[in-house]
Amino acid sequence: MYTRFTKISLLLFLMLFSGYVSAAEDSETIIHWGTMAMSLFGGLALFLFGMEQMSTSLKAVAGDRMKSILAKLTTNRFMGAATGAGVTAVIQSSSVTTVLVVGFISAGLMTLSQSVGVIMGANIGTTITAQIVAFKITKAALLMIGVGFTMMFASKNDRTRQYGTMLMGLGLVFYGMTIMSEAMKPLRSYQPFLDLMIQMENPITGILIAAAFTGLVQSSSATTGIVIVKASQGFITLPAGIALAFGSNIGTCVTAMLASIGKPREAVRAAAVHVIFNVAGVLLWLMFIPQLAELVTLMSPSYNDLSGLNRLAAETPRQIANAHTLFNIANTLIFIGFTTQIAKAVETLIPDKVVEIEELQVRSKYLDHELLSTPALALDRVRLEVLHMGEKVEDMYDRIMPAILSGNNNELNSIKEKDDDVDLLYEQIIEYMGLISKGSLSDKQTEEFLALMEAVGDLENIGDTIETNLVELGKRRLRAGFSISKPTHKVLTDFHKTIHRAVSLAIQAVSQSNIEVAKSVMKMQDDIAKLSESAAIHQAERLVAEEPNRIPAYTIEVDIVEKQKRIYKFARRMASSVYAEQGEDLPE
Amino acid sequence: MGLEKLIKKLGDYLEGKEDSCDKIRELLEKLKHKQKKAEKKLADEDRNSKRKSLKLELKIIKAQQKKAEKLIKKIC
Numbered sequence: 001m002y003t004r005f006t007k008i009s010l011l012l013f014l015m016l017f018s019g020y021v022s023a024a025e026d027s028e029t030i031i032h033w034g035t036m037a038m039s040l041f042g043g044l045a046l047f048l049f050g051m052e053q054m055s056t057s058l059k060a061v062a063g064d065r066m067k068s069i070l071a072k073l074t075t076n077r078f079m080g081a082a083t084g085a086g087v088t089a090v091i092q093s094s095s096v097t098t099v100l101v102v103g104f105i106s107a108g109l110m111t112l113s114q115s116v117g118v119i120m121g122a123n124i125g126t127t128i129t130a131q132i133v134a135f136k137i138t139k140a141a142l143l144m145i146g147v148g149f150t151m152m153f154a155s156k157n158d159r160t161r162q163y164g165t166m167l168m169g170l171g172l173v174f175y176g177m178t179i180m181s182e183a184m185k186p187l188r189s190y191q192p193f194l195d196l197m198i199q200m201e202n203p204i205t206g207i208l209i210a211a212a213f214t215g216l217v218q219s220s221s222a223t224t225g226i227v228i229v230k231a232s233q234g235f236i237t238l239p240a241g242i243a244l245a246f247g248s249n250i251g252t253c254v255t256a257m258l259a260s261i262g263k264p265r266e267a268v269r270a271a272a273v274h275v276i277f278n279v280a281g282v283l284l285w286l287m288f289i290p291q292l293a294e295l296v297t298l299m300s301p302s303y304n305d306l307s308g309l310n311r312l313a314a315e316t317p318r319q320i321a322n323a324h325t326l327f328n329i330a331n332t333l334i335f336i337g338f339t340t341q342i343a344k345a346v347e348t349l350i351p352d353k354v355v356e357i358e359e360l361q362v363r364s365k366y367l368d369h370e371l372l373s374t375p376a377l378a379l380d381r382v383r384l385e386v387l388h389m390g391e392k393v394e395d396m397y398d399r400i401m402p403a404i405l406s407g408n409n410n411e412l413n414s415i416k417e418k419d420d421d422v423d424l425l426y427e428q429i430i431e432y433m434g435l436i437s438k439g440s441l442s443d444k445q446t447e448e449f450l451a452l453m454e455a456v457g458d459l460e461n462i463g464d465t466i467e468t469n470l471v472e473l474g475k476r477r478l479r480a481g482f483s484i485s486k487p488t489h490k491v492l493t494d495f496h497k498t499i500h501r502a503v504s505l506a507i508q509a510v511s512q513s514n515i516e517v518a519k520s521v522m523k524m525q526d527d528i529a530k531l532s533e534s535a536a537i538h539q540a541e542r543l544v545a546e547e548p549n550r551i552p553a554y555t556i557e558v559d560i561v562e563k564q565k566r567i568y569k570f571a572r573r574m575a576s577s578v579y580a581e582q583g584e585d586l587p588e
Numbered sequence: 589m590g591l592e593k594l595i596k597k598l599g600d601y602l603e604g605k606e607d608s609c610d611k612i613r614e615l616l617e618k619l620k621h622k623q624k625k626a627e628k629k630l631a632d633e634d635r636n637s638k639r640k641s642l643k644l645e646l647k648i649i650k651a652q653q654k655k656a657e658k659l660i661k662k663i664c
Contacts, residue, residue: 362651424651427644434637 036183043179044226050172051129051222055092057165059374060442077339080117081124081332088125091374092221094252097122098270099370103381105266112269112347116339119273120332123249123281127325129221130245132170133177133228134321141178144171158442177229184233193235203289206243207250207282214251223248224324231316234309238293241320245327246282253278264365265352272346281331296323362424364388367432375445378436382429382452383511386459389425390507392418393459396466397503397567401496404474404560405484412474419467426460448513451581455510458570458577462503465570469563473556480552488553491538492560495531498524499564499571506571509578521575522587528568535561609664616656623649 069083088097101118104110110118144167151164187193214223227244230236236244253274260271285292296319303314335342366384371377396418403411433453441449477484484492502524509518539561543554579586626649630642 361655362648420651424648427647431641431644 032186036186039179039183043176043181043183045176046172046179047176047225048217048219048222050169050174050176051092051219051225052169053172054166054169056373056440057162057169059091059093059096060162060376060440077114077117077336080114081121081336084118084121085124086121088122089128090125092126092129094119094122094126094220094274095218095370096374096377097125098274099267099368100377102264102267102270103366103368103384105270111343112266112273113340113343115270116273116277116342117336119270120277120335120339123278123328124325124332126220126252127224127321127328130224130228130321130324133173133225134317141171141174144168145175146171158444162442173225177225177232180226180229181232184230184235187233187235201237201240203239203243203246203286206240207247207286210244210247211251211254212247214248215254220248220252223251224320228317228320231320232313234313234316236316236320237312238297238316238319238323239289241316242289242292242323242327245320245324246285248324249278249328250282265350269346269350272350273342276342276346277331277335280335281327284331284334285327292323292327293319296326299326362421364425364428364432367428369432369435372435372439375436375439375441375449378432378439379445379448379452382433382436382456383513385425385429385432386452386456387507387511389422389429389456389459390504390511392422392425393463393466394500394504394507396422396463397500400466400470400474401493404470404477405489405492407474409475409478412471412478416467416471419463422460422463426456426463429456447583448581451577452510454580455574455577458573459507459510462567462570465563465567469566470560473559473563476552477556480556482553484553484557485542488538488542488557491535492557495535495561495564498528498531499568502528502568502571506574509575513578513581515578515582515584518575518578519587521571524568525572528565532561532565609660612656612660612664616653616660619649619653619656623653 069087084097084101087100088094091097098119101110101115105112105115148164148166148168148171152161152168153164155161155164210223210227213226214220217223224245227236227241227248231241253271257271257275260267297315300315300319300322303311306314364385365388366381368378368381371381396415399411399415403415430453433449433456437449502521505517505521505524508514509521535557539554539557542557543550576586623646626642626646630639630646633639633642
């Protein structure tokens with residue numbers, strides 16, 4: 001996430017400060033620029049690395065639970081905003097919350113109007129980082145790193161290891177801040193730098209700088225964290241800090257907008273809601289920065305015993321964090337009454353594409369790369385995609401029996417072609433799962449991963465059986481030029497209906513990880529055995545009847561039953577993958 | 589233009605087929621552009637995993653083109 005952008009931002013950061021190297025020669029202050037650059041560079045690297053570690057482990061520990069909370073608690077706009085704030089505060093990423101929301105919209109679990117509240121709430125959730133870093137518990141940073149490291153390496157429990165990584169990440173964030181803060185201390189008496197900081201007093205400049213930096217590092221929390229580091233040295237006044245926090249709000253949604261390019265309509269619309277809300281919020285407050293500053297000054301602790309830069313350094317970090325939170329809460333309260341209107345405006349602005357349906361037939365709908373950093377959520381996306389792939393397989397299976405029994409070559413070929421779509425989806429799922437496996441999976445997630453891999457393979461095998469075996473049987477009937485008798489028609493159609501039900505249930509069991517549904521697939525075995533037996537008796541009776549083409553008809557009918565039994569076998573294997581995933585024993 | 593053709597065109601326009609056809613053609617153009625871009629990327633790429641995903645992307649683009657062409661034949 002931070003790779004390329006971090007490199008660029010670090011470079012810019014260094015470039016920014018290298019400009020002062022020559023200026024320093026004129027100054028009376030002795031500043032070791034090389035040491036300062038190294039400290040800032042290393043401190044920023046530790047800070048960003050710590051943020052990433054913390055965020056990754058939080059997603060691994062809480063991602064799954066957050067998803068179900070988000071799905072359940074968004075029935076009205078206020079609950080949506082509160083849930084969006086809570087979930088984002090825990091997983092530390094508004095973009096992940098937005099991606100989750102997009103998934104719910106695509107799956108029909110949430111409307112765009114409901115999602116607006118969640119997206120608004122996500123903005124409040126991101127401000128929690130600034131609140132934490134403003135606590136200045138930097139002295140405990142090394143202790144956190146030590147304890148976190150011990151938990152990571154000494155524990156065999158996956159959850160404890162993740163908590164260890166989280167604690168170590170938080171420690172690294174604070175340690176990085178301490179290093180940067182110490183490195184900046186000499187600048188307190190360096191006039192050219194102080195002049196530059198005065199330029200930041202212009203809110204437009206501050207907003208633009210913060211938006212650009214947020215875009216580069218792809219994290220508004222990182223920007224506000226750095227703003228607080230600067231504030232803790234007294235370099236930034238409260239109004240300037242507020243402007244920078246505003247800029248981080250704009251930067252974060254521009255990143256989301258860029259990430260939505262080429263994505264389904266729902267993703268673009270959700271990103272547009274984010275942009276509209278964040279930009280409108282900043283524009284609304286731009287003229288009231290001094291008033292907001294006054295209000296948070298009253299709300300935040302003051303240090304009357306200090307004066308000058310020292311007082312500024314002590315008071316401003318918390319004031320900026322409070323202003324950021326207050327601004328986002330106020331915006332949510334102002335705009336929450338207009339979620340329906342915002343959703344309608346965005347739908348008008350970004351209408352449905354007429355030809356999008358065609359496009360979607362071959363491209364995966366749910367495999368979002370944004371979620372790869374949260375394996376629990378990425379695996380859930382695989383489940384949704386299994387449902388998508390399952391719809392296609394079911395459509396093929398639905399059409400195959402009438403096509404075999406009384407269809408023509410065109411109908412059979414169209415079913416065969418449909419399997420190309422299934423194969424393409426299968427390849428996309430496998431590629432996505434390959435990427436998931438590169439991340440750190442817990443033991444439970446590994447089991448889930450393997451079970452899903454098996455289920456996806458079985459679903460693809462069902463598609464292949466229809467495409468190669470069943471289509472071929474239809475073609476054989478057409479080549480032989482006979483029609484299937486009405487009684488046989490009924491026997492085979494009944495058999496097909498039962499297997500169809502088993503396939504539907506197997507897809508449902510895998511996509512919902514539902515053991516009860518998986519059990520019902522297993523229980524169908526007896527019914528299928530009985531149906532198969534009665535089909536065999538019927539076929540034997542037909543064989544002795546005086547009818548033309550009875551031998552080729554018999555072989556085709558037997559083959560149809562056999563291939564369908566094979567399809568049921570794959571459906572059973574899909575269901576058994578749910579047993580394996582949930583650690584349940586298979587029935588005898 | 590014969591009366592029959594004119595009536596068919598008018599019917600297509602009223603059903604929105606004209607609009608859809610233009611959009612599919614537009615999509616086909618975009619797909620061509622996408623294909624060229626992906627092919628160029630594939631030629632320049634050395635990493636195996638990236639090559640694999642680019643090959644899959646090309647497969648998807650080709651399948652989309654095939655579908656779009658079929659749709660044009662069917663409705664335009």
